[in-house]
Amino acid sequence: MDEGGNEAFAADDEVPRDGTGRRPITLADVAREARVGESTVSRVLRSHGSFSETTRARVEAAVARLGYVPNRIAGTLASTGSRLIGIVIPSLTNIVFPDLLRGATAALEQEGFQSVIAVTDYDQDREEAVVGSLLSWRPAGLIVTGLEHNPGTRRRLVASGVRVAELLDIDGPGLDIVVGYSNRAAGEASARHLAGRGYRRIGYIGHDLTRDKRAAKRYAGFREGLAQVGLAPAGEERVASPSSVEAGRHGLEALLARVPDLDAAYFSNDDMALGGYFHCLAHGITVPGRLALFGYNGLDVGRLMPQPLATIRTPRVEAGATAARLLCTGGPATVVDLGFELIEGATA
Amino acid sequence: MDEGGNEAFAADDEVPRDGTGRRPITLADVAREARVGESTVSRVLRSHGSFSETTRARVEAAVARLGYVPNRIAGTLASTGSRLIGIVIPSLTNIVFPDLLRGATAALEQEGFQSVIAVTDYDQDREEAVVGSLLSWRPAGLIVTGLEHNPGTRRRLVASGVRVAELLDIDGPGLDIVVGYSNRAAGEASARHLAGRGYRRIGYIGHDLTRDKRAAKRYAGFREGLAQVGLAPAGEERVASPSSVEAGRHGLEALLARVPDLDAAYFSNDDMALGGYFHCLAHGITVPGRLALFGYNGLDVGRLMPQPLATIRTPRVEAGATAARLLCTGGPATVVDLGFELIEGATA
DNA sequence: GTCCGGATTGGCAGCGCTGCCAAATCGGGC
DNA sequence: GCCCGATTTGGCAGCGCTGCCAATCCGGAC
Structure with a gap:
């Protein structure tokens, strides 16, 4: 000191x-x-x-x-709009949300706006609290993640009269602006892809689905996709922790211990899948010959693995940027489906 | 109405x-x-x-x-302090900075503060501009990354009179509060560790050092460490792009093409090192037998590789939290050295 | 020289809240 | 029943800026 x-x-x-x-x-x-x-x-x-x-x-x-x-504080008070946009994300641990932030802050800077951020840790009560805090800055708009909010949060959002953009999910009714893609459809597409490649004993390795609603929707879509071809998951492993490489590695290990004849593993995201891949490498499990792997998000790291990861690329940065622009320019309430892209890779 | x-x-x-x-x-x-x-x-x-x-x-x-x-806008104008902390980071692509943000926002929330963020893309002119924008919100404090700023930025920071915390580096004079660790010492420790394990033909794979000043300091420390034992880098590869898994993978490939008898590779961070590891896996290069790998940052993913990555763990989240608390509580100007930890891993 | 419309400019009342100070109220002790 | 200090309360002037409106200025046209 x-x-x-x-x-x-x-x-x-x-x-x-x-x-x-x-x-x-x-x-x-x-x-x-x-x-x-x-x-x-x-x-x-x-x-x-x-x-x-x-x-x-x-x-x-x-x-x-x-x-x-x-002094923009004084300027904001005197005029009306505040050139501040509040951004509420569930986590900073998963690179998905920094990506979203990146798209949003870049677009906001262009428009001369600043962003105030808050993190909920996937907790709806915390979300309600931070939405309150953010609203007290009288932002020009609010970006929140997902479509599920508790009644208090919805009430505050609606009552405040500020524009709201809900991101990364379009499976459900939105409040105002919605920018994202269908998690349900992504899960379904993953299942159909795996089934289409001939896999039959497909397992699921996921994380805490009660908190991460979008992962839950992918899981539901995944089951639907399997059901469409007359299949059901050959086994499931849900770790209680948030998603991580570690959770994926240990999750796959645990699932294989219970269901040794699995021929494919669908992970709730790429981090988990990378962990699964590491498990395979460490234990001489041939990918995809002995076991196929499939992720979600299309992170860079997946593309650079010795065998590129089969996954679904999601436009996270674009979602942040699109939402930011819509909030700044103030168009009508809309739903923007940015879609997703299935990447075949080499692990399935 | x-x-x-x-x-x-x-x-x-x-x-x-x-x-x-x-x-x-x-x-x-x-x-x-x-x-x-x-x-x-x-x-x-x-x-x-x-x-x-x-x-x-x-x-x-x-x-x-x-x-x-x-309405906190009105409240702030009427009173003095603003319960807003501005955070300036160079990038959201490298997980290091979301980690810093995570520590800071968590600590700020406890103190009842909100954070406004801005991203510079490692550009000092942009830093100056965003510091100006952030100051216009009359924040109670500002968190910036690193100790190197252009004269305009320093002038603004000093003239504003707000408390400033400079993070993730302590190698040089600070403006006010400094929280971090020595990048130079980390580079040096890495070099000595590799040399101590018997490696002699050690290469460096890095990214754009003119923009990333902390990576440049690690590099300088690395050379010093080697020099202390009478060594010099056996080869170097600097990719022009920002650090990434891809840059690491291609960087190692390029370096090995030029210097085939390398016995160890020091990467400017773990992302790069992971890319290098993937290159080795893809090309049957035995790690660490044929080639040792060493990273920097101590990311989770390194710990979970089939062979845990040799690296240096940096307290990024703690740095964010410490800085936030010091700013909120308003103590004297200090330098807090949080240190770092060398993780031996299994790749070197 | 005078008049007119448009371009510039300045004055000042708030925006919604906090901080200061004075007023009102309360609760014993005598 | 009255006085005094402590507690509780209300009034109101700003905080620094913007938005509105009126005042002023300018350059031709008549």
Whole structure:
């Protein structure tokens, strides 16, 4: 714990002599410095309304001289919209959600918006709480994950009047804007693909389905897909933990111990599938000869395995970006189905 | 503006019919409904100052009846502090930064703060721009990544007077709070470990070091470590792209083509190392017999490979949490070295 | 020189809340 | 029954900005 020290910067040219302790610089200071009215400064800074080129230069010079940073808190209060978008995601552990964030923040930046984020840990009560917190910032819009919310959350969302985009799922009724793809259909497509390749003793390795509603929908779709060709899962293993490479590895090990003659394993996502692949490598199980593997999400890592993973690629980044743009531009309530892509890979 | 009226909420359980178009509910409405003064409502809602139990109940009932959500924009403007922390990270693609975010948001939530995030893509000019945007929200503090910033960024940070925490690096002078570990020392430790295990022809596979300053410091430390035992890299491969599994896989392939007698490969991080491992698996290269692999970060996936990856575990989540807590509680400027842990694994 | 429409500009009332201060109320002790 | 200090409460002036409206200025047309 030693002193880092700011004097490192007081150094010569750049930094203005102080910055701390001084009364913060306001728009009124800039107006005085530039010898124009406050409204004129405001107009110039927002490039809104009309003003002469001379004025613009004067104002900009004053801003630079004083190092003025507009106060958006005040600006938001005075005007209406807030140029803030709240983003609610269940987790930051699964790369899917950072991907969503990435798409959203990139699109928001283009539109001049900022994002406030909150994480629910797949807990609907926490979701209700964080939605409340986010709404207290009077955001221009809210991005939430999935279509399932508890009554309190729905009430708040609707009552607030802010635009809401629900992401990564379209299997069910939405509140306003919905951007995603069908998890049910993805599960079904996976099952049909595996069945189509001749696998018959297909097992399922998943994680906590009571919390992750989208994984539950994929699972339901998967069972439907199998049923359509007269099959049923040859065995299932659900780990209680969140999805992870570890859960996939141990899950497959456990399932194979109970159902040794499995010929294919469908995982609730690519992380789990990668874990399963590692288990196969470690135990000399030939893939896909002895056991086929199928994932979900289409992560990069799957593409780069010695045998590319059979999986379904989901447009997560695009979903974030699309939702962000729709919220900023404020169109009508819609459902945008971005679809998904089945990647055959080499593990099935 | 039709008068929706408050009975919308009185309505039993679910969603009120409307919510849009109605004049938003303010603290004054609550005061009127509860038949108390505005300041009293404010005091009750913030549990600040004194009021009777009766009053609390009256106010809380009114809040519930009206479905009032406090406006923190107004609250922030009226008071001083903002209970917002800005977080600036270079990327969301590398799981390291979501991990940092995870630690920070969890700690912030406990303290009743919200986080606003911005992504720089490892570009210092973008960093300067997003720091400006974040400061315009008058955050209580700012978390930035690394110690290297361009002069404009430093000027803004210092002039703003907000607390700043610089994360994931302690090799250099900081502005205020610094939380992280020594990347240089990590690189050095990696080199010494490999040399200590008898490897002599050690190659380096890295990504764009001009943008990722911390990776550059590890690289420098790595060279120093080798030099200490009279060695120099037996070969190097730098891919121009950001770090990724793909870059690691192709990087190792390229390096082996040029330097076939390599006996160990040091990667700029675990993603790259995983790619290298996949290359070895795909081409029958025995690990570590024919080629040893060493990564950086200590990701879960490395631990679960058939042979656990030799790497260095970094406390990223802890760094985010520590920084967040220090910012919220507002102690003195300090440097917190969280250290790192060398994991021997089985690939070296 | 005068008048007119459009381009510029400044003044000022809020946005919804908090902080300060004064007023009202309460609960003994005498 | 009255006084005093402590507790509880309400009023109101901002916080820094934007939006509205009125004032001013400019350059021709008459």
